[in-house]
Amino acid sequence: MATGPDLKYTRGDTRPIILAFKDEAGADLDMSGYTGLVLSINPEPAPVPTTNNIDSMPGTFVNTGADGRVAFVPSGVDETAKRATSEGYVTGPAYYDVQGINAAGQRDTILDPGGNFNILEGITV
Secondary structure (H helix, E strand, O other): OOEOOOEEEEOOOOOOEEEEOEOOOOOEOOOOOOEEEEEEEEOOOOOOOOOOOOEEEEEEEOOOOOOOEEEEOOOOOOHHHHHHHHHOOOOEEEEEEEEEEOOOOOEEEEEEEEEEEEEEOOOOO
């Protein structure tokens, strides 16, 4: 699989990051068979799994998943918890990958580790 696009996220935000997954031909990738989608953020480009993770942002389908669009938000059970998670992000450069459980029940790395994830400082945080 490929490394994802460069992403920016402002510390303290809870808005979703929406990624549109495509197949090798550029068509929408049907993600509807996936569960447990997670965008993991880490300050290391090749980390030991889960060591120093900044967050593991859960993903939900924007529509049905058939169009390849998935929204990722800071982890937390409600908006207050998501904001607290995001406010705890350390600003600066980081990296991310995206994984999920495919329709066959297998863990699948959809975007390889190493995508740039820049955490910006918000003025009001």
